[in-house]
Amino acid sequence: MKDSPEFLNLTLENLSEQHLCCTINSKKFSQGVETKKKWLSERLAEGHVFRKLNARATVFIEYSPLETAWVPVMGDNYIYLYCLWVLGDFKGKGYGKQLMEYCIADAKKKKKSGICMLSSVKQKNWLSDKAFAVKNGFKVVDTTRDGYELLALSFDGTTPRFSERAKEQTIKDEKLTIYYGLQCPYIPFTVETVRQYCEDNNIPVDLIKVDTLKKAKALPCVFNNWGVFYKGKFETVNLLLDTAYLQRILKK
Template identity: 40%
Template sequence: MEYIRVTKDNIEEEHICCAISNNKDIQVSSKKVWLADRFDEGLVFLKSAKRGKCFIEYIPAENAWIPISADGYMYIDCLWVSGSFKGHGYSTELLNACIKDSKTKDRNGLCILSSAKKKPFLSDSKFLKYKGFEVCDEADNGIQLMYLPFDAKVEKPMFKECARHPHVDDKGYVLYYTSQCPFNAKYVPVLEKTAKENNIPFKAIHIENKEIAQSAPTPVTTYALFYDGEYITNEQLNDKKFLKMTGR
């Protein structure tokens, strides 16, 4: 497979795989703005030259938008291979490219979010374990931090205390989200509108910088929905799913 590295120089022309192809769509444009702002922080976005969901996105853990202590590691935001790209070894190729690049940059290893029980938009723990990753920490909601050290002597990454026990003080529905996931540009306004029309207590908190993300009350910051203080899901909801969840 031929791969393309998305950079500041080509991001306007390149398809970013995980949203629809129209660059004028708010989902695509919002994600590209987020990516462009991260390149100077060491973010790498490597994708298939063929259009589709086949890419890896990673960044030095010090600049990752999640609450972890993992200095010296490389954090994988997303490793996504799906559809017709599955079953050809592309996940392994992308992961190997990340490992090679990270070693060249003298990182201690890799870390990534997964889960004890499969959850949407999180990497498959079975695949990660097959590739040598181990669980190094786990939050109360089953979200796991997995790591692949390049040296057995390096310190293990861990969640910050704020993320280990996901909880918020607000009543009603509270959503934490970032622009890292392109789908949020479409589905967060849908939830805000649906909640308002149905008198459902709802508040959306847009995380707009890494400092806030690194102190968030959830290990998953791209999309984390709470109800009466308790964590519910990291799956983007449309209006029908949200209303069903609320019993309306």
């Protein structure tokens, strides 16, 4: 497996001193950074990997064994790829390719059956680039009726799948309902934004914290830290749910 001095992996020893790539330009997510670091400190022993460019940049990959990944995806001996981001001036320098190659090499070294990730027929915000994944050999192995896809790079012919519960993408409750995880540093800020807006406008809302692996595996929707329902229907995985976006959902 290739390594590079340009990159580093977060560990229990360096976690407190390292920045989290996706929030380096904003102080309003500071609470989320601490929540994320606590969550990470509990996941690293499970084989969770957060690898980033050793610079002040949004260039990183994050993945974990599927068995301990907080997503409603089932399968044996797979890696689940949560995020692969390269933003700003760091695009076009081959960093995304290097990070993906590291993940693939790491999976093979650990004798995994493959790697999988959440995607969609039409590219959606907060999902890693489908075209890039396909270029690296990923294929669609499962789908939901509303256009979400599970992509996989299989090394041995086996494939993972969404849980049957996740593929329903519906709940019985009609009110605005949001399932949220603890992994992304943007989440506490967005949860509070939604909570305050709903309180100010007398909108019933159910904010459900997904704080255990068991809860994550049993979710009624595809999930990558965030899942929004309204009138019983799944709406989005986009976790930057500002008031304008929220208003559009509530008008449906």
